[in-house]
Amino acid sequence: MNLTANVLLNSKSNERFQYVYSSQLYGTFFNIYGKFNYDENSSKLISAQFSIVNYKGAFNIGIKKVNFKGKKLKSIKGYELEISNKKSKGFDVEKEVHNFKSNDNSVNCISFNIHVQALNKNIVSKEILINEIILSSDNQFLEIHRKVKPIKRKYANKIVFDSEYFYRDGLREPLELRREYRDGENKLLNFKKTDRFVGSGGICPKGYSLIVF
Numbered sequence: 001m002n003l004t005a006n007v008l009l010n011s012k013s014n015e016r017f018q019y020v021y022s023s024q025l026y027g028t029f030f031n032i033y034g035k036f037n038y039d040e041n042s043s044k045l046i047s048a049q050f051s052i053v054n055y056k057g058a059f060n061i062g063i064k065k066v067n068f069k070g071k072k073l074k075s076i077k078g079y080e081l082e083i084s085n086k087k088s089k090g091f092d093v094e095k096e097v098h099n100f101k102s103n104d105n106s107v108n109c110i111s112f113n114i115h116v117q118a119l120n121k122n123i124v125s126k127e128i129l130i131n132e133i134i135l136s137s138d139n140q141f142l143e144i145h146r147k148v149k150p151i152k153r154k155y156a157n158k159i160v161f162d163s164e165y166f167y168r169d170g171l172r173e174p175l176e177l178r179r180e181y182r183d184g185e186n187k188l189l190n191f192k193k194t195d196r197f198v199g200s201g202g203i204c205p206k207g208y209s210l211i212v213f
Contacts, residue, residue, distance in 0.1 A: 005209040007142050009038040009045070009135070017051050021144040021207035025164060026118050028057025032144065044132040050114060050125040059160075062120025064149050068128050069111035071135075074143070075104060109143040110135065110211070117149040119160070140211040146204070 007018050017033035024030070031053050037046040052063050110133070114125075148164055156162040157174060166174040 004141070005207070006212050007034065007036070007209040008212050009036055010213070011038070011040050013038050014047075020050075020142060020209050021114070021146060023146055023204040023207075024057075025061055025116065025148055026057065026059040028054055028059045028061055028118075030054045030057075030061050030116075032063075032114060032146075034142070038135075039132075042132075042134075043136075044134055045110065045130045046132060047127050047129050048112070049127045050112075052116065052123050059118045060121070061116050061118055062122045063125045064115040064117045064120055064122065066115070066125045066128050067113040068130055069113055069143075069145070071108070071110055071133055073106060074109050074111075075106050107139055107141045107208075108136070109141050109208075111143040111145065113145045113147055115147045115149050118151050118162075118164075119155055120149075135211065135213075142209045142211055144207045144209075146206070 005019055007013075007020060014035055014037040017035045019031060020034045021032040022030070033051045033053065035049045035051070037048070038044070039046055048066075048068070050063060050066055052061060054060050112128075150156060150165050151160065151162045157166065161168065161174075165177055167177045168174040
C-alpha cells in the first residue's frame with residue numbers, strides 16, 4: 001500500500017497524539033488520534049491511548065471503549081495511487097492524471113477496536129496496556145477498526161433519531177437497520193429480500209497507518 005498515514009514510534013511518542021483514523025457518522029466528520037508508550041531499548045509497545053476530535057456536524061461523537069486485538073498477519077484490499085501525464089485532446093499540453101488501483105496485500109498489523117457513540121461525552125480513552133508485545137520494522141501497520149454503538153436509549157428515537165441503527169419513513173414504525181461493511185449495502189432486519197433497503201453501507205470502518213521507527 002502506498003496510500004496510508006504514518007505513525008512514528010520512539011521514546012517521545014507518548015508525549016503527543018498522532019493522527020490514526022478519520023470517518024463520518026450521523027453527519028459528523030471526526031478524527032481519532034493515538035498516543036503510544038514505546039520502549040526503544042526493548043522494541044516493545046507498552047501502552048496506548050486514544051482521543052477523538054469532532055470537526056463538522058451537529059452530533060458529538062465520543063469514545064465508549066477501546067480493545068487491543070493483538071498482532072496479526074492480515075490480507076487486505078489496498079489502494080495504490082498512480083500518477084501519469086496525459087495530453088489534453090486538441091492541445092499540445094500535458095496534464096497530470098491521478099488514478100487509484102486496488103490490490104490485495106498481506107501486512108503485519110497491530111490492531112485496535114475503537115467503539116464510538118454519538119452523544120457520548122468521553123473524548124479521551126483510558127490507557128490500554130499492550131502486554132509489552134514486541135514490534136518489528138518489517139512492513140508493520142497500525143489497524144484501527146471503528147465500531148459504532150447505538151445512541152443511549154434515553155435519547156434514541158425520542159430526542160434524536162438513531163439513523164445508524166434504524167430507518168424511518170414518515171408515520172411507519174422505524175425499522176431496524178444493519179449498517180455493516182458488506183459490499184456497500186444497508187440491510188433491514190427481518191425483511192424479505194425484495195424489500196431490502198440498499199444504501200451506502202458502513203462508512204470507513206477501518207484505517208491503516210504505516211508504523212515508522
